[in-house]
Amino acid sequence: MHPRDTLQAPSPIRERRSLFRWQPDQQWEAYLFLLPSFLGLLVFVVLAVVLSLGISFQDWGLAGPKGWVGLANYRAVWRDPVFWQTFRNTAFYIVTIVPAQLALGLAMAVALNQAGRGTVVYRLIYFMPVVTTIVAGAIVFRLLFSTNGPVNSLIADVAALFGATVKLPNWLGSSTYSKWAVVMLTLWKNTGFTMVVYLAALQAVPQELYDAASSDGANAWQRFRHVTVPMISATTFFLFVLQTIGAFQLFTEPFVLTNGGPANSSMSVVQYIYQNAFRFTRMDKASAIAWFLFLFIFAFTLVQNRLQRRWVYYETE
Amino acid sequence: MPNRTFVLATSWLVIVVLAISACAPPLTPVPAQPPAAEQPAPAPAAQPVTITWAFWGSPEEAASHKLVADAFMALHPEIKIETWNQPWSEYFTKIQALWASGDSKTIPDVAFLWPTPKYAAEGVLENLDPYIQKSGYNLNDYWPGLLESAMYQGSVYGLPRDIEVNVLYYNKDLFDAAGVEYPNPNWTWDDLLAAAEKLTVKDASGNVTRYALAAEGGKYAKWVNQNGGAILDDYRNPSKCMLAEPASIQAIQFFADMMAKGYAMRDADLAQAGGDAAVFQSGQAAMILQNTSRVSAFNAAGMNYDVSVVPIPKGGKRWNPAGGAAWVMSSGSDNKEAAWTFLQWLQSADGGQKIYTQRGEIFPALQSVANSPVFKTDQPPANKQAIIDEAAASGVGAFGYFPEWDELDSSIIGPALQRIWAGEAQAADILPQVCEQVNQFLKDHGYPK
Numbered sequence: 001m002h003p004r005d006t007l008q009a010p011s012p013i014r015e016r017r018s019l020f021r022w023q024p025d026q027q028w029e030a031y032l033f034l035l036p037s038f039l040g041l042l043v044f045v046v047l048a049v050v051l052s053l054g055i056s057f058q059d060w061g062l063a064g065p066k067g068w069v070g071l072a073n074y075r076a077v078w079r080d081p082v083f084w085q086t087f088r089n090t091a092f093y094i095v096t097i098v099p100a101q102l103a104l105g106l107a108m109a110v111a112l113n114q115a116g117r118g119t120v121v122y123r124l125i126y127f128m129p130v131v132t133t134i135v136a137g138a139i140v141f142r143l144l145f146s147t148n149g150p151v152n153s154l155i156a157d158v159a160a161l162f163g164a165t166v167k168l169p170n171w172l173g174s175s176t177y178s179k180w181a182v183v184m185l186t187l188w189k190n191t192g193f194t195m196v197v198y199l200a201a202l203q204a205v206p207q208e209l210y211d212a213a214s215s216d217g218a219n220a221w222q223r224f225r226h227v228t229v230p231m232i233s234a235t236t237f238f239l240f241v242l243q244t245i246g247a248f249q250l251f252t253e254p255f256v257l258t259n260g261g262p263a264n265s266s267m268s269v270v271q272y273i274y275q276n277a278f279r280f281t282r283m284d285k286a287s288a289i290a291w292f293l294f295l296f297i298f299a300f301t302l303v304q305n306r307l308q309r310r311w312v313y314y315e316t317e
Numbered sequence: 318m319p320n321r322t323f324v325l326a327t328s329w330l331v332i333v334v335l336a337i338s339a340c341a342p343p344l345t346p347v348p349a350q351p352p353a354a355e356q357p358a359p360a361p362a363a364q365p366v367t368i369t370w371a372f373w374g375s376p377e378e379a380a381s382h383k384l385v386a387d388a389f390m391a392l393h394p395e396i397k398i399e400t401w402n403q404p405w406s407e408y409f410t411k412i413q414a415l416w417a418s419g420d421s422k423t424i425p426d427v428a429f430l431w432p433t434p435k436y437a438a439e440g441v442l443e444n445l446d447p448y449i450q451k452s453g454y455n456l457n458d459y460w461p462g463l464l465e466s467a468m469y470q471g472s473v474y475g476l477p478r479d480i481e482v483n484v485l486y487y488n489k490d491l492f493d494a495a496g497v498e499y500p501n502p503n504w505t506w507d508d509l510l511a512a513a514e515k516l517t518v519k520d521a522s523g524n525v526t527r528y529a530l531a532a533e534g535g536k537y538a539k540w541v542n543q544n545g546g547a548i549l550d551d552y553r554n555p556s557k558c559m560l561a562e563p564a565s566i567q568a569i570q571f572f573a574d575m576m577a578k579g580y581a582m583r584d585a586d587l588a589q590a591g592g593d594a595a596v597f598q599s600g601q602a603a604m605i606l607q608n609t610s611r612v613s614a615f616n617a618a619g620m621n622y623d624v625s626v627v628p629i630p631k632g633g634k635r636w637n638p639a640g641g642a643a644w645v646m647s648s649g650s651d652n653k654e655a656a657w658t659f660l661q662w663l664q665s666a667d668g669g670q671k672i673y674t675q676r677g678e679i680f681p682a683l684q685s686v687a688n689s690p691v692f693k694t695d696q697p698p699a700n701k702q703a704i705i706d707e708a709a710a711s712g713v714g715a716f717g718y719f720p721e722w723d724e725l726d727s728s729i730i731g732p733a734l735q736r737i738w739a740g741e742a743q744a745a746d747i748l749p750q751v752c753e754q755v756n757q758f759l760k761d762h763g764y765p766k
Contacts, residue, residue: 261732262584
């Protein structure tokens with residue numbers, strides 16, 4: 001084979017055409033089929049996003065614009081102690097929910113991956129909360145965490161076993177514990193999803209890697225640490241980014257469980273956006289907070305993307 | 318012919334986008350057209366004018382509203398009432414969307430609303446002063462301070478339907494069992510505490526099994542004003558927070574101490590237990606502090622109860638928060654004259670006020686209705702005079718009448734009070750700091766104006 005032949009062999013990347021350049025052999029009717037969903041996206045997402053950017057620079061209450069105010073809304077957000085409180089709450093949710101969800105999801109997936117019989121049943125049970133309506137779940141959690149509810153009874157019983165009396169926490173009515181109730185509801189709701197994704201990743205790890213490690217004398221922990229963890233690191237990264245963004249945007253869980261209270265102690269940033277827009281009718285400030293949050297998530301995700309090179313292993317590289 | 322197909326596809330896109338933008342509402346609300354002046358000949362008399370009437374409420378409440386609408390239409394065949402009913406939780410979001418659309422066809426002509434000043438400031442409500450002057454509508458029949466809650470910059474923007482009158486409900490059976498005499502108008506806070514101590518029941522490990530009192534944290538303004546304290550120095554144009562004044566701190570701590578001692582349910586526990594009506598009916602609380610909206614439920618349950626005026630501190634005064642949701646007219650209404658005819662009838666002693674009072678929906682906003690047999694029936698509670706006495710002591714002082722009040726209350730004042738009710742902070746420790754935040758908020762929003 002002449003070297004030139006290989007050089008001229010069409011590379012699949014070169015072959016890919018620009019999305020926007022018109023190609024004579026393409027069927028223009030295809031664009032008609034795309035149109036409905038494209039228009040939906042245009043009106044309900046793109047237009048809304050662009051409008052909210054405009055609104056954030058105006059004095060905009062219930063009845064519409066009253067003039068441009070420059071950065072006044074952003075300055076008001078910056079100086080608003082409640083905004084920073086909700087920001088701290090959200091940071092708390094991220095540092096608790098994301099690692100706990102990854103660890104629990106992985107642990108459950110590993111256990112299920114090894115269990116021969118009953119995997120299907122357990123997978124179904126653990127996945128059930130994901131498809132359960134969050135409002136129904138929150139109402140059950142409200143009962144569980146009420147002052148005389150099952151959770152506190154359990155704590156009291158366990159304490160009594162060791163002969164101790166503990167001051168039972170008022171989960172939903174104290175500003176110290178309300179966030180933990182939200183964390184637990186979120187974990188209950190979402191860990192099943194993490195587990196299913198991890199399970200798929202675990203099943204894709206080639207058996208021969210484990211066999212090779214075993215014949216090199218690696219024990220179970222070493223196989224897990226040096227084969228499983230690197231092989232599923234791409235999945236971990238995917239889940240990490242997804243869940244961080246999800247935790248940034250937490251809304252329904254605190255909204256239904258505690259309504260952000262008491263004393264705003266469990267209110268998330270997104271809930272505060274909602275409150276500004278629909279309770280205080282300050283569309284302008286709500287938009288400014290939304291853009292503030294966007295910039296933060298964007299920066300955060302960029303950093304994550306940078307850092308992934310250090311720990312994520314792609315087999316194709 | 319790639320070029321031709323491309324042009325075709327692009328023009329398709331342009332057409333659809335244009336069609337959509339034509340449907341989109343204008344970004345700025347169109348100023349209301351002067352009524353009828355430029356319109357051609359009016360519609361034939363046989364065709365009744367239709368006005369849309371918006372309110373929130375449960376199916377039972379909606380049934381009362383329907384009764385009212387029917388009674389009005391029987392009297393005024395030239396006006397047809399169409400109702401627009403939403404649950405409380407969605408009402409405000411949806412009606413805001415209607416107003417924001419600026420489309421007079423979908424904007425409700427008459428609506429039930431709270432708080433009026435906030436919406437008046439947004440320009441979506443009609444100033445009722447000219448209509449009141451022209452028709453000679455009597456504003457003097459309203460309870461003292463009540464109209465203030467529906468006024469903005471000195472003008473009336475709404476007519477309050479009812480007034481929140483908070484009274485002390487007490488369960489006679491529980492009082493009898495504990496051997497405590499029933500509350501009387503001479504009771505002071507000390508008498509209340511003494512009775513509370515006897516009425517509270519605790520189990521062996523100190524958990525309260527029956528509370529003497531269940532009162533929402535939000536009722537604190539009653540104690541504060543009774544004690545001569547205040548939330549703000551001026552409720553229309555505030556310049557300063559008054560919660561850190563000794564009288565205010567003392568009243569708030571009085572309420573918090575009742576919770577700390579187990580006499581009163583903590584605010585968060587009360588909410589978890591299903592609210593004051595639930596705990597009063599189940600006997601978990603011997604007394605509740607609440608407005609008259611609970612009467613029909615307690616009567617339906619056949620409870621053995623009565624009401625009393627609320628005990629006041631020594632040297633204090635009786636005080637009730639003057640507030641109630643109001644009927645308003647949209648500035649975007651296209652049938653303002655008909656809307657006013659309806660509004661005026663709704664708020665007349667022989668019209669809506671009478672029907673709502675008879676149905677047990679409201680304690681009427683009009684004094685003449687409260688003092689008539691329409692209200693003074695032989696249904697429980699027996700002590701109707703207590704309700705009238707509290708109503709007569711109504712005044713400004715539970716909330717602000719400026720547009721940003723809701724935000725100030727729910728972002729600064731409310732959260733601080735919740736910490737006090739939860740026993741996480743003492744009134745004297747955190748209220749000075751809260752007042753600094755309130756003052757900063759007022760300054761940031763340009764108050765005093």
